[in-house]
Amino acid sequence: MYFNNNLKKFMKENEISLNQLANICELSINTLRELKNNPSHNTNLSSLVILAQALDCSIKDLIEDDIATINFEKVAEKNKNNRLFIRQQVFSPENVQYLRNLFLQVGVPCNISSYGRYKTASVKNEYELSSIKVDFNLRVLDLKECTILQIVDFYVSVNQLLLNEAVIKDTLIKAFETYARKLKLNQIHFIIDRDYERQDDQYSNEHSELQAYFTYTLGTESMLFVQNNYERSPFPELEEYQIEWRKTLS
Structure with a gap:
């Protein structure tokens, strides 16, 4: 596991110079x-033990504990010539936090996990007791002519006693557009199932301590994409089971 040391920050906070530290340290x-x-670079536990003893502090005080950021920086360094990393258009910890905050404004506390060298991410509920349940996958595609935010498996289940599925989906569609514009992505693509049958979310209903009626549809009504200025994919032969909706961002 990677980790960074906090020595520079610790020295500044405690007003310790490099020469002063050298006088009391074995390093x-x-x-x-x-x-x-x-x-x-070259930070190992044995050096941190010596520093902690010299500075009369714990090893934890000398370690940067944001592992997600540290791991991302390592991958970003290896991909420093990749256009998505250069433009900061991948699912970095900073971008994930921004997207998580957008979902919170919709009322969806969720966990977003990056994988595939930060070009893909999964989004699932963080708290089981939310009135909105989501489960979908995100991808950032870098084509020669454009960069694309792709949303796959747009699953949204809501408690119909409190909320309207169409309203929540419409708000999430707008949230994705806000995210894509911030990252200066050129297009958004939704890949949507053609199954429009409303189904009961038995698991959520059984585990709700209050009266609830969770339902979902795997598909999403065309009206929601049309009113948000999306266009259907120009390849109808690929639409036996799924529909792709596309929008170019100006």
Whole structure:
């Protein structure tokens, strides 16, 4: 597991100079300078133990605990020539947090997990007791002529006693557009099932402690995409089971 050290921040907060630290520490001044100026390079636990003893603090005080950011930085360094990383259009921790905040404004607390070198992500509910349940996958595609945010398996289940599925889906569609515009992506594609039969969400109904009536449809009515200025894919031969809706962002 990767980790960064917090030595530079710790020294600044405690007003300790490099020379002062070298006088009380068993590590050489060159090693200390390297640890301070390059937090992720050559940081090992044995060095942190020595530093913690010299500074009379815990090892935890000297470790950057944002593992998600550290891991992303490692992958970003390996992909520094990739256009998606250069433009910061992947599902980085910062972008994931922005998207999570958008969903919270809709009323959907969720967990967003990045994978596939941060070009794909899964979105699922974080709390079982939410009145809105979601489960879908996201991809960022980099084609020669454009970059695309793709939403697959647009599953949304809502408690019909409190909310309207169409209203929630419409708001989520607008949230995705806000996200795509922020990242300067060129297009949004929704891949939607053609199954429009309303079904009961038995699991959510059985586990709700209050009266609830959760339902969902795997498909999404065309009206929601048309009113948001989406167009159907120009390849009808691919629409036996799914429909693709596309929108180009200006």
